[in-house]
Amino acid sequence: MDDDVAVERLRALIRVPTVSRDDSDMQDAAAFARFPQVLAELYPRIHTTLELEHLDGPGLLYRWRGRTTGDALILMAHWDVVPADEEGWTHEPFGAALTVTAEGERRVWGRGAIDDKGALAGILEAVDDLLAAGFVPENDVYLSFGGDEEVQGSAAERAVEVVHGRGVAVDFVLDEGGAVVQGQFPGVSEPTAVIGIAEKGIATIELRASEPGGHAAHPPRSGVTATTRLAHAIQRVSQPTPAVLPPTAYPMFAALASRARGSLGLAYRHPRLFRPVLLRALAAGSDEANALIRTTRVVTRLRGAAADNVLPEVATASVNMRIVVGSTLDAEVERIRRDIDDPRIAVRVVRGSDPGPVAPAEGRPWQRLVDALAVSHPEAVAVPYAMLGATDGRHFTRLTPAVYRFTPFELTKAELAGLHAIDESIRVDAYLRGIRFYRALLEGA
Structure with missing residues (x-):
């Protein structure tokens, strides 16, 4: 693989402004039509x-035929991105600038560099490299790339319908999610691949207050x-929900126990015995660690009067809620009603879903991920956890x-902070190591 070519192809994908919007009429239809054409030009092999x-949605579903059709591997990514206002950016969000520091660190800047065109390009680079080497996977490999993930669209569902309709036996699926990070877990200083x-x-929950x-x-x-009245409800719904240890916490603690220092290492090895200690440690840790142990509720939109000098008859707030694994949508909506404790505040579910099933943190699929990680990031320990965001x-x-x-x-923490924010960027070295992970994973297919 030519590293410079791989970087230039990622930059070319970032330059296509495939910005998803809730109002599809506001999207750049030409950019969405152009992106698959750019993929074909960049990756002819x-x-x-x-x-x-x-696929309708829009979605792209590739099939790489293996020697056998059973136990297929599905790799996923999405090629739409969230909006990016140029104000505040160090480099133009769709300019895909390539910078080099005095120390020689190269970095690609732009919306989608990490979320999620970086992963999409990394998958394609690994596939292209293996094709050039004459590699044929033992089992079928599917690449499912959605163009509407950021607006919770239907492309992924359509891909599922197609694969399911053909009776394909699927070994496992890998989508975007956690990364190789450092300092996210109390007591652990080494890198962790979450x-x-x-x-x-x-x-999405709507709170609605009505008054004359x-x-x-x-x-x-x-x-x-x-x-x-709405402000009072917002204050109440913005309070933290009770901390719990979800079922996904126990395999996470087991993985962390091998690297944790001091008393926390003991607590990780015996989570039921040290439950209060772990809850306090995670709650006092990073924002991500705190979010692992509770349902989060954040008010994201407010609507009131149509003019400055009008008393609104209706005021509404949109609450983005992420439901901890082990709870349900119904239970958390009922908790909101109890916390607000105001019958004159209407609580409505605009859309929502329960947490999904938990994948095994042992067995062949998990081991294939661990083995690929040992090739690309041998210094990191694989840590299973519950994904905080929603994915396709x-x-x-x-x-x-x-x-x-x-x-x-x-x-890094700064790079994570750039997701859905200004100055999204990725270090070239990190991107190239990611490609090595995908290649090692595919070689086991």
Whole structure:
């Protein structure tokens, strides 16, 4: 593999502004139409050898025929990205700038560098490299690339329907997810490769307050308006939910126990005995560690009056909720109602789903991930955990419970902070090591 060519192909993909929006009429339709064409131009060997289907959604489903059809491997990524306002960016978000520091560190900047065109390009580079070497997988390999993941679209569901309809036996699925990180877990200083064996449920909840409207010049003497009633509900719903140890915590602790120092190492080895200690440690750790042990609720949108001088008759808030593994959507909605404790606040589920099944953190599929990691990141320990965000992978649990969420890039806290924010970027060395992971994984297919 030519490293420089691999980097240039990633940059070319970032330059196509495939920004997903809730209102599809606001999308750049030409960019979405151009992206598959760019893939074909950049990777002609893949498009000559693999079978490609364009799915509604939009989605791209490649099939790499193996020597046998059973126990197929499915690798996933998405090629749509979230919006990026140029204000505040060090480099243009779709310029795909390549910078080099005085120390020689190369970095590619742009929306999608990590989430998720980096993974998509990494998969394709590994496949292309193996094709050039004449490699034929033992079992079929499918590449499922969705173009509407960021808006929870239907491309992934359509891919599942196609694969399921053909009766394909699936060994396991790998989608985006955790990364190789450092300092995320209390008591562990070495790098950890956090691999999602499940993901939290996701829901959008609407809080709705209704009060008489009128002119803002003479508000009610009580001070109670739709907005003040809603504000009180927002304060209550924004309080942390109780911390729990979900079922995914126990294999996570078992993996961490081999690397943890001091008393926390003892606690990781005996999580039931030291449950209060672990809950306090995770709650006081990083934001990500805290989110592992509870359902999170965040108000993301507010709506009120149509003008500055109007008392709104209706005020609404959108709550983004991520449901801890082991709980349910119904249980968490009921908790919201109890916490608000105001019958005049209507609570409505706009959309939502329960957490999915938990993939095994042992056995052949898990070991294949660990073996590939030993090639690309031998210094990291594989740690199973519950994915905090929602991925297209949740739809693939219909095919097999062995759905894993892992992006094989070593990422710093600053790089993680760039996801869905300004200055998303990836170090070239981290990207190239990710390609080695995908190649090692495919060689076991």
